[in-house]
Amino acid sequence: MKGLTKKGMARLLALTMMIGCLYISQLDVAIINGESLNNNMSEFAFATKNELIELYDPSVANSKVGKIVFGKDNSGKDAEWYVLGKDSEIGGENIVIVTSRGIGRSKFWNNVGDTTYSYEAGTGYGDEPGSIKVCSNHYGISTLRKNILSLTADTTYFTAAEKSLMQPTTIKNNDMKNNLEYTTKDLLYALKGDSSDMDTLFVGSNDDKILDADKYWKDGSEFWLRSNSKTNEVYSYYAKTVVTANEKVYVSDMNVSYAKEIRVATNLDVSSVLFAAAAKTPEDVVTTGTITKYNAMKLRFDGSDKEIGNILINKVKNVLVATKEADAEEVVCVVIQGNDGEKDWYYSKVIEDEEVINISDVKSEVGLTNDINLSECKVWMEKTIDGLIYANDDVVYSSDIANVVITGIDTPTAKVQLDTEYEAQTVGIKTSSSNIIWTVNGNETELVADYDTVYTANLTLDTIYTSHFTDETKVFINGKEASVTYNNDGTLDVSYTFENTGMRKIGYLAEGYEGVYDGQPHGINVDVTAPIDATITYSQDGVEYSEESPVFANVGEYTVYYKIEKNEYETATGSKKVKINKKELFISAADQTITYGQEINTDNYIVTGLVDGDRVNGIVLAPSSLGVTNDGFITINIEKVTDNNGIDVTENYAITYTPGNLVIGNAIITYSAIGYEGNYDGEAHSICVEVTEPVDTMVTYSLNGVDYSEVNPTFTDVGEYIVYYKIEKENYDTVIGNKLVKINKIEEQSTVYEIIEGLNFEWEKGISKDVNIVCKGTFVGILKVKIDGEFIVDTGYTVGEDSASVILMSSYLNTLNVGNHTLEIMWENGYATTTFVVKETTNVEEETEPQRETEVQEELESQQESETTKEIDTQEESENKEGASELYIPDTGDVGIGGLLVLLLISGCAILFNEKMKQKTS
Known part of the structure; x- marks a missing residue:
């Protein structure tokens, strides 16, 4: 698709669903709450999962007959199975299926005579495992059963993925020799029947799936049943269809040593099945065909996590856009299946990257006479992995575009080039169709506008595939509604007529002013280029005009209107703004470090950003605390800012105040401390501590430097004594020291008076x-x-x-x-x-x-x-x-x-x- 890449397509799909003014027109989908809405397709051509479980159960009245493909037969062809509905003894969503023809051949038993059968506990022979003698027609030990079980181990019959869907079924069998009923539990098992009812066979856990010969087994073949003869130990039953004029069908017994076809039943887990459809996968790039009751359907499994692809349908353009996931390694195809009222048909196409499929081409390739209505078809993308077909049936439909907004077309002005391109502001519009055709009175005109002329802009709008117009779509050009014609091909013809281009225009340039307050006057500037002798007048209210252009110095936003006049010219009017923004003014208190009791320096600040001639008045600095602190601050404020004339211009500034950091340290205690030294005199002595400043300090003493009290210790006896002292007061550095008290011995007196x-x-x-x-x-x-x-x-x-x-x-x-x-x-x-x-x-x-x-x-x-x-x-x-x-x-x-x-x-x-x-x- 031109101009639409795979990634772009994905983005458009997501964006389309988000546009609030658009709505998604929903088509009927294949499955809603498990019920089919494709009632126009035949039961042998399409079935939902619920229909597989319920519609084809032969034990239900008015049931349908349908077949599916599952695995291969002994010739390598697709094995076809009749769908028989749910087995009530097996949990979950499941169906019983039985082969519609033989998938191999086998004898019932190779040897004639009794043999030993090893059984498991709880299978009818007792609560413990063991062995027992049985006769040749015993199904549990038969060659027929062994050969049937070998099919599940052979990957030529079933892939690992197919085998994972098969669930074991417990069935009942008869032991003629020991006259008892026993059970076997296998993925595949033979059908049941005997001569008491020669036209009916049975399958399922309770043998409740009754197969009528006319519907399920009149193809002229003979195949072994698991039922043994009730009278002959070497005979077992088989089913036989003889295709004659009267189509005789019957069940009879025969010697177990004869070889006959193998027909089997199994149970499938269908919890991950989306639907079953008879459409074939492409053998080439494109495969088409019709579906009859002889065709078998193929199961399509949920492929939402398999990287398959996306489908977009544009109802108006009647196209389907299929996009393959970039990481998909397997072959991916898109499938359309429907019924034209006469027959079921399908269309399959391999998708390499992105394909735009015209539905009219599908009609032609399938060979249909009636138009295809995708609302009545099943559409999906699929790929095959290990024998299973994974499908994605999520479909996105194109969105209705209610309104289209067109910009980029200027009003025609005399002697000015007309615009040739436009811009569509609405999602979903093709941008390639952007040419404008200008007409005057219905005739195409030159691309330079003239004076006193009425011009019409003409354009054709188209959409991308994610969107479409309706006959109610409106188009707006420069905010005004245009005339719209809806075309059968989904495009819109749009026309919009502009006002008369008018008289000659005055050429001029008008400029406003925006700046930061600088104390100077400012106004707008109007420069007339032609004619040079035009008169310019100004106004602040748009009513009273004068030739004096107003100017402004203070902060604010001012509108100045102007009018330019000249005879024989269209008067030009307009307005411009004068915007004066506040100037940033920074007033900062400096950081200060003082001691307790000391006042801050109120002149320590910085002012930056003042306009020349302006000055700051009434600066006030204040400390956050008078006490000792490491994280204080100094606030700063001003009274006002004035200009040279003393006029308050504070409002012209955006003032930023920055407090300074304040550290108030402890003050110093002034004191003296004196020790003592002298000869022993019998007196008590100590140190002397005197505080000069501040008052009311607390002096304590200690003999060990740890335990202090207010008592100054004294000493009389000879010796050296260290006395520690501590001087304390809040907001002052604590003083800690010591002095020595030394009392000497009196020397021996040598003189006797x-x-x-x-x-x-x-x-x-x-x-x-x-x-x-x-x-x-x-x-x-x-x-x-x-x-x-x-x-x-x-x-x-x-x-x-x-x-x-x-x-x-x-x-x-x-x-x-x-x-x-x-x-x-x-x-x-x-x-x-x-x-x-x-x-x-x-x-x-x-x-x-x-x-x-x-x-x-x-x-x-x-x-x-x-x-x-x-x-x-x-x-x-x-x-x-x-x-x-x-x-x-x-x-x-x-x-x-x-x-x-x-x-x-x-x-x-x-x-x-x-x-x-x-x-x-x-």
Whole structure:
């Protein structure tokens, strides 16, 4: 077919079915729901699968007789079988078939006499397999059965594909010698019959397929039956037809050693059968013929997965397009079978690639007198594989084209070449018929248009085979309906008359404008080429025109109408667009990295895309977070964009804001940490951590660097101690460090100083005053005092100038126990020692009240002076010593604060006593 390749054909077939405005005109198909619609074809010419199962069953009233071809006979010719319908004892879709003539010859039994028959369990001889003596007419062990079974093993009779369709049938047989009924189960088996009914034979599992001699076996042959004689052990039955004037047919018995024809029955699985048809496959390129009742049908199997081909029928053009699958290796042919009301006929043709078959040619080649109506025919494509014919009977019919859209024909314009070709926008139109014939008043004209003339475009439309026109098809040219004439050959004659070409035209070129906002004014451009002195006016509403062409600077889409006028010329009008698109403006916040508490740089941003003269106002940068973060961002926004005149032009920009990345790191804690190193002094020492900034930090300490607490550990004993510290506050880097506390041993004192005053003193409780101990020498370092080997508190003594003297306070000495005591005064470069005795009061003289008052007054003054001196010494000493308050006070006479309270009580009494004496004196 010209211009239509095999692939193109397949695409057109698919596309045709998808076009919504087209509909597929359906023809009658061979099988719908298993029922035949080809009722005009004879039962011996065509049958559906359901008809094979039901229509030809001889046990049903008004059954039909039909034959099929299956396998070969002993001469290599097609073996023909009568179709007998379904065997109810075998599952699925199946049919019983029996040969219409002999397919070989055989004796019933080679030897005369008893023999041993080996049987299977459950076949009538018992529940277990075994063997038994039988006579010569026993079918189970007969030579006839062996020869029948050998046919299924011989590929000259049946191909492997044919054999796969044969299903075993269990049949009943008679054992004359043992007087019992037994069964055999074979793919092929002999027919049953005896002299009790000489005109009837039986087949099928239940022997329910009754074969009448007049219909099925009056061909003048003799063939063995499986039935044995009931009276003679060496006789079995056979069927015989003697073709005479009265056509005598009968069943009789005969010696088993004679050779006769073999006729057999079998059961076929027809689940994959589409239909049976008597059409022959091509012996040459084309085969045609008529079908009679003597012809046998051939089974056509489902070939939907066999890569056969596709069929398209165009009803209007009366053609059939057959396309062979590209991958099909076997011979593929297209078949048409029908009945013209007088006889059944067929047409078969080998398809090499793609064939377009004119149905009128089929009529001629078959020799028919009546026209062929494909709606009443069976059409399919087929190929043969291993003796089986596979068919594809899916047919696609051409689609009606309701509307045709033609474009590409411009309205005729004076002095302009007329179009000679058009474009059909509808699927299914031939593009080769694209010539246009132009006429004026019915006469063909030149191809250059003139002024003031009416032109008509004339064209003829044709379709490809997948589509066809109808007498209701409409054609539209440039959106307007044209005049249509439907032709008998399926083409359309189309004509369309255009409007008058009109007056002389003004030559001009009009251009609009489209661009991006740049702050400059823009308008349309109209350039008149002829006549040069034409007048151009402009309008924004299409009503009011002026010679001033409007211009625009801001973003928007504007329509400008124009009008060009000149005497003796047709006024030209039109419009063009001025489209100003937004300019892209990019405003980006820069990435910033700061520390906690630090503000972002609000001037750190980038602006790109501004038109010269425009500026950005009110840029605002804002952090997404004030706390420490690694994935923060800085948003940026603006108030507006203005031009040189301060006019807001923000809408002329497509602004893209890009936030900057923000990283806020921890701030740094400012602090100082100091360790300690000094000689053992009995005081508690530790490290010192002071935080300058920020406030409210948390300082914790640890001795192992793991477990921290807010308690700063202290140390008194000699040794080296590492103290770990940690300073923490949210949003600040945690500080972790350590300092050393080192307390050294006091070096052995090599200098023993001389006590020149207060050596070996005695002190009497309640009477003696403070004791002044004066030493001789040059002293270094802090002075310490031990009594009885233990340091005493600094409230128990005062230190004199240059650390050369120590005053032991009577308030302290009064706390000691009566007895001997040792005194040690220590400096860094030496020491001095002595002993002293504390005694009880032994003799207290009577004192007059004035004397006692004087003593008490002196005592108070001395005590106040001592306390003042001690406070000064204590303050000075505290600058150089730590932890003196923790020094041990000896137990001897230790009354501590209690002693002081007693002393204060005595002082109070003295004051009261003094006041009383003054009153008496007065």
